[in-house]
Amino acid sequence: MRIGVFVCHCGTNIGGMVDSHQVAEAAKQFPHVVYATDYLYTCSEPGQLQIQTAIKEQSLDGVVVAACSPRMHENTFRRTIERAGLNRYMFDMANIREHCSWIGEDKEANTRKATELVRMAVAKVANHAHLHSSLFDVNKRVLVLGGGVAGMQAALDCADGGLDVILVEKKTSVGGRMAQLDKTFPTVDCSICILGPKMVDVAQHDKIKLYTYAEIDEIKGYVGNYTAKIRKKAPYVDWTKCTGCGLCMEKCPSKQSFDYHNEGIAVTTAINIPFPQAIPKKAKIDPAYCRQFTKGKCGVCAKVCPVKAINYEMEDEIVTEEVGAIIVATGYGLLDIGELGEYGAGRYPDVITGIQYERMLNASGPTQGHVQRPSDGEEPKRVVFISCAGSRDASLGRPYCSNFCCMYIAKQAILTKDHVPGVEVYVFYIDIRSPGKGYEEFTRRAQEEYGVQYIRGRVSRVFPQGKRMMVKGVDTLLGAQMEIEADLVVLGTAATAAPGAQELAEKLRISYDGYGFYMESHPKLRPVETNTSGVFLAGACQGPKDIPASVGQGSAAASKVLALFSKDQLASDPQIALVNERRCIGCFKCQDTCPFGAIEERELRDGQKVAHVIETVCQGCGLCTSTCPPGAIQLQQCTDNQIIAEVEALCQAWKQRS
Amino acid sequence: METIQVESIDKGFIATVERESGQQVAQCYQCGNCTAGCPLTFAFDIPVHQIMRLLQVGQKDRVLRSHAIWLCATCETCTTRCPREIDVARVMDVLRILSRRAGTVSEQGVRAFYDSFLDSVKSHGRLYELGVIMKYNLQTKRPFTDAALGPKLLGKGKIHLLPGTIKGAGAVKEIFKRFAHKRRNEG
Numbered sequence: 001m002r003i004g005v006f007v008c009h010c011g012t013n014i015g016g017m018v019d020s021h022q023v024a025e026a027a028k029q030f031p032h033v034v035y036a037t038d039y040l041y042t043c044s045e046p047g048q049l050q051i052q053t054a055i056k057e058q059s060l061d062g063v064v065v066a067a068c069s070p071r072m073h074e075n076t077f078r079r080t081i082e083r084a085g086l087n088r089y090m091f092d093m094a095n096i097r098e099h100c101s102w103i104g105e106d107k108e109a110n111t112r113k114a115t116e117l118v119r120m121a122v123a124k125v126a127n128h129a130h131l132h133s134s135l136f137d138v139n140k141r142v143l144v145l146g147g148g149v150a151g152m153q154a155a156l157d158c159a160d161g162g163l164d165v166i167l168v169e170k171k172t173s174v175g176g177r178m179a180q181l182d183k184t185f186p187t188v189d190c191s192i193c194i195l196g197p198k199m200v201d202v203a204q205h206d207k208i209k210l211y212t213y214a215e216i217d218e219i220k221g222y223v224g225n226y227t228a229k230i231r232k233k234a235p236y237v238d239w240t241k242c243t244g245c246g247l248c249m250e251k252c253p254s255k256q257s258f259d260y261h262n263e264g265i266a267v268t269t270a271i272n273i274p275f276p277q278a279i280p281k282k283a284k285i286d287p288a289y290c291r292q293f294t295k296g297k298c299g300v301c302a303k304v305c306p307v308k309a310i311n312y313e314m315e316d317e318i319v320t321e322e323v324g325a326i327i328v329a330t331g332y333g334l335l336d337i338g339e340l341g342e343y344g345a346g347r348y349p350d351v352i353t354g355i356q357y358e359r360m361l362n363a364s365g366p367t368q369g370h371v372q373r374p375s376d377g378e379e380p381k382r383v384v385f386i387s388c389a390g391s392r393d394a395s396l397g398r399p400y401c402s403n404f405c406c407m408y409i410a411k412q413a414i415l416t417k418d419h420v421p422g423v424e425v426y427v428f429y430i431d432i433r434s435p436g437k438g439y440e441e442f443t444r445r446a447q448e449e450y451g452v453q454y455i456r457g458r459v460s461r462v463f464p465q466g467k468r469m470m471v472k473g474v475d476t477l478l479g480a481q482m483e484i485e486a487d488l489v490v491l492g493t494a495a496t497a498a499p500g501a502q503e504l505a506e507k508l509r510i511s512y513d514g515y516g517f518y519m520e521s522h523p524k525l526r527p528v529e530t531n532t533s534g535v536f537l538a539g540a541c542q543g544p545k546d547i548p549a550s551v552g553q554g555s556a557a558a559s560k561v562l563a564l565f566s567k568d569q570l571a572s573d574p575q576i577a578l579v580n581e582r583r584c585i586g587c588f589k590c591q592d593t594c595p596f597g598a599i600e601e602r603e604l605r606d607g608q609k610v611a612h613v614i615e616t617v618c619q620g621c622g623l624c625t626s627t628c629p630p631g632a633i634q635l636q637q638c639t640d641n642q643i644i645a646e647v648e649a650l651c652q653a654w655k656q657r658s
Numbered sequence: 659m660e661t662i663q664v665e666s667i668d669k670g671f672i673a674t675v676e677r678e679s680g681q682q683v684a685q686c687y688q689c690g691n692c693t694a695g696c697p698l699t700f701a702f703d704i705p706v707h708q709i710m711r712l713l714q715v716g717q718k719d720r721v722l723r724s725h726a727i728w729l730c731a732t733c734e735t736c737t738t739r740c741p742r743e744i745d746v747a748r749v750m751d752v753l754r755i756l757s758r759r760a761g762t763v764s765e766q767g768v769r770a771f772y773d774s775f776l777d778s779v780k781s782h783g784r785l786y787e788l789g790v791i792m793k794y795n796l797q798t799k800r801p802f803t804d805a806a807l808g809p810k811l812l813g814k815g816k817i818h819l820l821p822g823t824i825k826g827a828g829a830v831k832e833i834f835k836r837f838a839h840k841r842r843n844e845g
Contacts, residue, residue, distance in 0.1 A: 342739065388689070388741075392687075392689075392741060393741035394741060394742055394743050395740065395741050395742075395743045396741070430687065430688075430689045456690075457689065457690035457691075457693075457694060458689040458690050458691040458694055458741075459691075459694060460691055460694035460695030460735070460739050461694075461695060472694060472695065473690075473694045474690035474691070474693040474694035474705075474707070475690075476688060476689075476690035476693070476707055479693070479704075479705045479707075479708050480699075480705070481693060481694060481696075481699050481700075481705075482694075
């Protein structure tokens with residue numbers, strides 16, 4: 001074989017800590033190497049041209065580039081050699097930046113290591129085979145998980161682009177968090193008024209198939225051909241008949257059910273429609289509170305329902321949908337306020353969370369927008385907001401900023417001033433984070449125009465003092481403690497990953513960070529992609545974000561899907577496992593270990609059963625390779641022989657040195 | 659208001675405090691939660707979050723001459739509340755040690771009380787209250803403070819004329835000896 005080696009300096013990234021020229025000179029001595037050189041930036045246009053010229057002039061049939069991580073430029077160089085007429089897989093990268101120059105401080109040792117890495121890569125390429133990808137059909141339907149504002153935006157954009165969309169929402173209505181909000185910052189426009197039309201569009205779009213009160217049981221397949229098992233949970237109401245008249249709610253005798261939509265500051269009936277603008281406007285029974293389920297007798301709703309939609313025997317239903325791509329927009333959760341013991345949240349009724357206060361401010365909320373102390377229903381004369389309640393708190397394992405609390409606190413402070421004449425409003429803050437368009441002006445308005453008193457400092461304790469709550473904080477600008485007797489305390493509670501986010505990530509085979517937020521493929525350049533091809537992210541499931549950012553990501557994810565689906569066929573990656581049928585003993589251990597279900601049984605003409613890899617399903621993880629007892633299954637471009645060749649090359653290097 | 663010159667940032671002092679306390683002062687983001695909960699802020703000349711800030715900018719003299727570090731009761735509310743997981747009470751402890759070493763103790767009474775207390779434990783293996791009170795009063799040059807309370811406390815058996823003894827007083831002495839030895843060795 002005739003292999004060319006190209007060693008990159010990457011400016012001083014590699015050149016500063018590795019003698020790239022010396023590496024190239026050493027490479028000239030390696031078996032199969034007929035050409036070796038170094039260059040300042042191999043990925044630059046002249047750098048790539050150098051490779052193409054060398055391929056032609058030196059009749060190279062294999063190329064090794066020693067530079068950065070293959071995650072950065074593997075594709076660049078594959079295309080380079082392809083343009084020069086080589087098979088794009090006759091190539092390998094030695095990572096002498098991330099694995100070498102960036103981590104070692106001894107230039108001599110680094111140079112030695114880089115040389116060894118190149119020697120191994122050369123040995124591997126010498127054993128490379130020409131690979132060719134095959135084309136497979138794309139199912140141009142998209143599954144959107146989560147019917148919040150990000151998911152709805154993604155679904156609408158995909159549907160407007162002509163794609164069939166399946167939208168799955170966990171609750172009985174779409175809308176998500178935004179449907180709970182009263183107003184939005186910094187414009188103070190009514191949240192449901194701007195969200196409502198979108199919800200209606202989603203419901204009425206003939207390209208969108210909506211499953212609410214549904215969850216994902218299982219996802220199988222690969223980009224272009226996913227199969228999703230969707231569990232439609234039993235609402236105990238036949239939604240094909242239910243008209244949303246609400247008569248059942250009026251008559252239901254179990255009136256102390258937990259009200260999820262109102263975050264527990266009110267109670268609802270066991271059979272309920274969460275809010276007036278709910279879409280679809282259908283009733284659901286909460287079996288934890290329904291007397292028919294808890295006591296075994298009642299049946300009032302079944303009697304009063306004019307269309308006879310109630311069915312206590314209803315069971316979950318599993319539907320299967322075939323799609324080509326998935327957009328995950330499952331949103332965020334909120335900190336369990338029990339963790340904030342020093343603020344008495346959960347113990348004292350007059351200490352509430354921001355989202356609870358939002359429901360209270362909402363005209364369609366349980367108090368019709370009147371601000372009341374939950375303990376006695378009186379109008380508060382003094383309201384204290386505490387920001388960073390659980391955020392930026394390493395001691396609670398949440399050192400991150402929750403992104404939108406500063407702004408909604410400013411909004412709620414303004415609304416409080418609007419709703420309650422003469423009320424005093426205090427806001428404890430550590431830093432005011434208002435980098436969005438019009439945001440800084442908004443927080444200034446709260447202080448200048450509305451007279452909200454901002455106190456720079458944190459609160460140590462909240463405890464009852466007579467009928468009121470004593471808030472003990474600090475004004476760090478004054479260097480003095482601050483004690484405020486408040487009627488109502490509102491906590492800007494930390495945003496967390498959505499409950500169940502990690503289980504869903506495992507079903508989707510996408511990664512999540514230490515806090516349970518989904519990981520994007522690249523923090524700057526691939527913000528809505530995941531490392532699983534065909535799965536995209538939108539909204540706060542990737543990290544806390546406000547409405548404009550969530551909507552932006554919803555559209556971004558939709559455009560990614562539309563771009564993916566612009567081709568009728570996709571090329572498969574040929575770097576997958578292949579079975580040598582003559583060697584296979586038919587034990588099917590590979591089938592048991594394969595996490596993708598990519599291995600099937602195939603019967604040979606003599607009746608012998610052997611394993612067979614489904615080309616498009618295999619992700620090339622290599623688990624089967626290490627399981628196979630006779631070594632019959634081999635991962636292309638990472639075969640046992642290639643690994644042994646690499647190890648041998650390394651041993652040769654060590655032998656020569658000693 | 660005074661002007662702090664950047665030249666006055668004593669990096670060696672920051673390093674000493676960090677080494678001896680095992681806490682990183684740059685961790686502090688000045689939320690003020692330590693001061694918010696501190697039950698002694700009313701008596702402090704410098705509130706505790708400002709002690710942390712002065713540490714971050716290496717203002718050795720001001721920190722070590724402060725009254726606050728001596729008035730701190732080590733109740734550890736600051737440590738419990740700190741969202742950055744800094745053991746603030748431990749930092750205050752280290753500052754007291756450094757202040758003694760530098761000879762900049764601003765609350766001689768507090769220092770005298772610590773000394774009398776520890777001397778008593780060293781000699782008797784436990785606290786001899788009357789001895790501590792008398793020694794403390796003499797050192798602070800107010801020999802008759804609280805003397806009127808004496809008979810009452812004696813009568814109720816709260817204090818005794820003679821020091822009590824405990825088993826293993828020798829072992830306690832050994833602890834003091836080992837500490838003195840260690841301090842000599844480590845300078």
